[in-house]
Amino acid sequence: MSISIDKDVCIGAGQCALTAPGVFTQDDDGYSELLPGGQEGGGDPLVREAARACPVGAITVTEDER
Template structure:
C-alpha cells in the first residue's frame, strides 16, 4: 500500500490526522503531509477511514500488485 496526498486540493479539515496520526500530519499552512508513504498493513483500516473522511478527496491509497 502506498499513500499519496494532494496538498493543493487539501482544505485543512484535519480528519486524516485525527483518524491516522501515525501516517498524516498538517504542515504550517494547514495542508496534509504524508508522514509514511508506505505505512504498515496494520494501518490500512485507519488510512482507509482517513481517505473516506477527507472532504476534498486530497488523499488516496494505491495498492501495489
C-alpha cells in the same frame, strides 16, 4: 500500499490526521502531509478510513502490485 495527497485539493480540514495520526500530520500551514515513513501506510488499518474522511477527496490510497 501507496498514499498520495493532492496538495492542490487539500483544504487543511485535518480529518486525516485525526483519523490516522500515525500516518498523517499537518504542515505549518495546516495542510495534510505524511509523517516520515507514512508513504507505505505504516501498516495502520485506519489509512483507508482517513482517505474516506477527507471532505475534498485529496487522499488516494492504492495497493501496490506484487
